[in-house]
Amino acid sequence: MTGSGTDHTSNGLQGPSPAIILVEPQLAENIGMVARAMANFGLSDLRLVKPRDGWPTGGGLPKGAHQAASGAVHILQGAALFPDARSAIADLNLVFATTARNRGQMKRVFTPAEMMPDVAARIGSGQRVGVLFGRERTGLENDEISLADAIVTFPVNPQFASLNLAQAVLLMGYEWLRAAHGDVKPFAAETQPPARREMVVSLFDYLEDELDRGGFFPPDKREIMARNLRDILHRLEMTEQDCRTLRGAVHALSEGRRRRVKDGPPPVRPPSS
Amino acid sequence: MTGSGTDHTSNGLQGPSPAIILVEPQLAENIGMVARAMANFGLSDLRLVKPRDGWPTGGGLPKGAHQAASGAVHILQGAALFPDARSAIADLNLVFATTARNRGQMKRVFTPAEMMPDVAARIGSGQRVGVLFGRERTGLENDEISLADAIVTFPVNPQFASLNLAQAVLLMGYEWLRAAHGDVKPFAAETQPPARREMVVSLFDYLEDELDRGGFFPPDKREIMARNLRDILHRLEMTEQDCRTLRGAVHALSEGRRRRVKDGPPPVRPPSS
Numbered sequence: 268m269t270g271s272g273t274d275h276t277s278n279g280l281q282g283p284s285p286a287i288i289l290v291e292p293q294l295a296e297n298i299g300m301v302a303r304a305m306a307n308f309g310l311s312d313l314r315l316v317k318p319r320d321g322w323p324t325g326g327g328l329p330k331g332a333h334q335a336a337s338g339a340v341h342i343l344q345g346a347a348l349f350p351d352a353r354s355a356i357a358d359l360n361l362v363f364a365t366t367a368r369n370r371g372q373m374k375r376v377f378t379p380a381e382m383m384p385d386v387a388a389r390i391g392s393g394q395r396v397g398v399l400f401g402r403e404r405t406g407l408e409n410d411e412i413s414l415a416d417a418i419v420t421f422p423v424n425p426q427f428a429s430l431n432l433a434q435a436v437l438l439m440g441y442e443w444l445r446a447a448h449g450d451v452k453p454f455a456a457e458t459q460p461p462a463r464r465e466m467v468v469s470l471f472d473y474l475e476d477e478l479d480r481g482g483f484f485p486p487d488k489r490e491i492m493a494r495n496l497r498d499i500l501h502r503l504e505m506t507e508q509d510c511r512t513l514r515g516a517v518h519a520l521s522e523g524r525r526r527r528v529k530d531g532p533p534p535v536r537p538p539s540s
Numbered sequence: 541m542t543g544s545g546t547d548h549t550s551n552g553l554q555g556p557s558p559a560i561i562l563v564e565p566q567l568a569e570n571i572g573m574v575a576r577a578m579a580n581f582g583l584s585d586l587r588l589v590k591p592r593d594g595w596p597t598g599g600g601l602p603k604g605a606h607q608a609a610s611g612a613v614h615i616l617q618g619a620a621l622f623p624d625a626r627s628a629i630a631d632l633n634l635v636f637a638t639t640a641r642n643r644g645q646m647k648r649v650f651t652p653a654e655m656m657p658d659v660a661a662r663i664g665s666g667q668r669v670g671v672l673f674g675r676e677r678t679g680l681e682n683d684e685i686s687l688a689d690a691i692v693t694f695p696v697n698p699q700f701a702s703l704n705l706a707q708a709v710l711l712m713g714y715e716w717l718r719a720a721h722g723d724v725k726p727f728a729a730e731t732q733p734p735a736r737r738e739m740v741v742s743l744f745d746y747l748e749d750e751l752d753r754g755g756f757f758p759p760d761k762r763e764i765m766a767r768n769l770r771d772i773l774h775r776l777e778m779t780e781q782d783c784r785t786l787r788g789a790v791h792a793l794s795e796g797r798r799r800r801v802k803d804g805p806p807p808v809r810p811p812s813s
Contacts (some may be wrong), residue, residue, distance in 0.1 A: 280697050304707070306700035339700060369727035373779075376729040380718070422717055422724045424553050427579035427612060434577070437707055438714060444695055445653070451695045454642035456649040506646075 280309030280448055283390050286397035287436055288314040288355050290411060293403045295320060299335025299343065300433035306339035308440030309448070313346040314355045314397070322348055352399060352411045360394040361386075364407055364415035365435060367428055372409070375417040379439050382419055383446035390447070398439055403432055459506040466510045471497055473514060477521040553582030553721055556663050559670035560709055561587040561628050563684060566676050568593060572608025572616065573706035579612035581713030582721070586619040587628045587670070595621055625672060625684045633667040634659075637680055637688035638708060640701055645682070648690040652712050655692055656719035663720070671712055676705055732779040739783045744770055746787060750794040 287310055292298050298318065305313060315322055320329065328343050336343055349355035356362045363382060364374075386396050399415060401407035412418070421430060421438060430438075444451075461467075475493050478484060484492055503509060560583055565571050571591065578586060588595055593602065601616050609616055622628035629635045636655060637647075659669050672688060674680035685691070694703060694711055703711075717724075734740075748766050751757060757765055776782060 280699070303700075303704075307696050307703055307707070309697040337702065337704075367726060369730070371730065373730050373732075376725055376727070378723045378725060380723050418729075420725055420727065422714070422722070423580050423726060424582040424717070425726060426553070427576075428726055429610065430580060431576075431610075434580070434707070434710055437710065441695070441711060441714075444697070449695070450651045450653050452649055452651060452693055453640060453696060453698060453701055454649070454693065456691075457642070457644065457646050459646075 280444065283395070284310045284312060284447070285386055285390065285439070285443060286312040286314055286359065286395070287439070288316065288352070288397050288399045289318075289432070290316045290352050290355075290399060290407060291319060291402045292400075292432065293319045295329035295331035296335040297403060297432045298329075298346075299332035299337075299339075300431075301436045302332070302336040302339040302342035302346075304433050304437035304440055305342050306336075307437070308444040310436075310440045310443060311342060311345065312397075313342050314349060315346050316349045316352055316355050318348075322346070324348070352407075352414055356397055356399070356414060358395060359397045361389060361396045362399065362415045363397070363417055363419040364399045364412040365401065365419050365421075365439075366406055366412060367420060367423075367430070368406075370409055370412055370418075372412060372418070374412075374415070377417060377419050378422055379419060379442035380445075382417070383442040386443070387446040400432060400435060459508065461504045462507040462510045466507060467500075467505060470505075470510050470514055470517075471500070474517050477517055481521065481524060553717065556668070557583045557585060557720070558659055558663065558712075558716060559585040559587055559632065559668070560712070561589065561625070561670050561672045562591075562705070563589040563625050563628075563672060563680060564592060564675045565673075565705065566592045568602035568604035569608040570676060570705045571602075571619075572605035572610075572612075573704075574709045575605070575609040575612040575615035575619075577706050577710035577713055578615050579609075580710065581717040583709075583713045583716060584615060584618065585670075586615050587622060588619050589622045589625055589628050591621075595619070597621070625680075625687055629670055629672070629687060631668060632670045634662060634669045635672065635688045636670070636690055636692040637672045637685040638674065638692050638694075638712075639679055639685060640693060640696075640703070641679075643682055643685055643691075645685060645691070647685075647688070650690060650692050651695055652692060652715035653718075655690070656715040659716070660719040673705060673708060732781065734777045735780040735783045739780060740773075740778060743778075743783050743787055743790075744773070747790050750790055754794065754797060 287301065287305055289298065289301060292301075292315065295318070298315065302313060305311065323329065328340065332343055333340065347355075363377070389396055398419060399407055399411060401411070419439075421435065423430060471493075474496070478496075479489075500513075505513070560574065560578055562571065562574060565574075565588065568591070571588065575586060578584065596602065601613065605616055606613065620628075636650070662669055671692060672680055672684060674684070692712075694708065696703060744766075747769070748757075751769075752762075773786075778786070
């Protein structure tokens with residue numbers, strides 16, 4: 268988890284993605300954390316409408332934003348500045364507004380998971396789509412929401428519904444990535460095929476023989492107990508390596524028993540076979 | 541968005557939920573942000589394995605954790621302390637380990653979206669499930685991962701894969717809430733049924749009459765242009781209120797025109813009808 272796993276050999280997630288439009292964000296740190304969340308999920312188009320503390324033109328970045336971005340500096344450097352929400356959405360074909368509470372507007376309301384498959388299809392066909400996020404404390408004004416085609420809101424605990432700005436962007440990015448690129452894993456499971464059955468059945472035979480010698484089976488229960496053991500082992504879907512490992516473990520257990528019976532406890536741990 | 545929308549009249553999301561187990565977290569702020577993310581999505585069982593800077597016993601909380609929790613103090617106060625990962629998972633029936641990179645262990649690998657429907661079913665039937673999260677910089681040790689039944693990892697941009705601890709917990713909580721409670725919206729769309737068709741067709745008639753008077757239709761194109769207009773308006777799925785609003789707008793436009801024709805521009809804006 269965390270802090271690792273970045274694959275510098277990969278090209279990452281290229282191509283167009285939804286614009287993230289922050290309307291009058293108050294804290295530079297939040298803009299930085301938004302940039303990091305965007306980079307995590309392949310979003311790149313950041314638009315800022317009148318950040319409260321201003322925004323340097325000409326390449327510099329506010330210190331708080333730079334630090335909080337944890338390396339997503341390219342997103343901050345590419346951010347576009349706008350005087351109002353209307354100009355920030357001018358080139359977009361479809362606009363969503365985020366809000367955590369009902370504003371009484373007759374708009375369609377989607378969750379990120381509901382909206383993103385359609386958004387991914389539109390962006391794939393060349394449309395531009397953006398999402399408006401409001402001020403940290405007060406959100407979007409009703410007039411800004413009325414610029415949007417639809418509302419997007421988040422499934423949260425109604426008793427504790429306050430998501431911070433970067434977390435809201437993070438969830439939007441997460442659903443964007445899932446819709447556009449799939450629920451991809453950064454690495455695959457280490458898969459090997461299950462062993463051929465002759466190897467599995469041979470392990471059963473060996474284990475049952477050794478258990479016979481150890482007095483494990485009451486004579487009248489041998490059949491049913493052996494079947495139960497086989498069912499336990501079947502659940503493992505053993506690979507060939509698993510079969511060899513378990514065979515070795517059975518051998519060590521039974522050899523150790525024989526040695527104890529003959530010589531008493533071994534003076535040193537025997538090498539594994 | 542953000543900072544608003546909490547419904548204090550709701551009971552929130554009660555009932556058992558997966559345990560979030562932080563192994564040797566380094567920063568108290570991160571523990572606080574994890575608590576907030578948990579509260580956002582109805583998680584409540586926080587377990588701490590040897591926080592680097594210690595953890596007060598007897599009710600007090602580290603200042604940084606308290607502030608970063610933004611009110612999710614009940615989660616921090618209920619946090620259980622453990623000396624190691626083994627003891628922290630002792631009562632659980634199923635354990636997942638988070639990791640961002642392949643550890644070469646022969647484990648099943650799931651995304652949060654893949655694992656959570658099964659987790660929700662298990663928790664619904666009384667099983668206890670937990671997720672191990674590692675240290676901020678270095679993650680879980682291989683021995684800790686080997687305590688887990690399976691691995692969970694996050695779909696992220698391979699070029700920028702570093703999720704912080706609270707963001708990883710946030711995504712886990714988000715998928716837990718969706719699996720256990722559905723992709724719920726904190727509020728519904730303001731829905732009214734589409735208007736009865738007589739009202740819609742009457743609006744068409746009124747609009748087309750007024751457009752006739754305004755010279756909108758070339759005589760040989762009237763039929764097809766009227767049909768196109770009707771198609772535009774059909775897309776609105778107008779409610780009765782929509783019909784009244786648009787009827788009023790058509791009236792204001794055509795009355796304004798008549799007045800201009802008769803008197804020149806009106807001295808004051810007429811009241812809406």
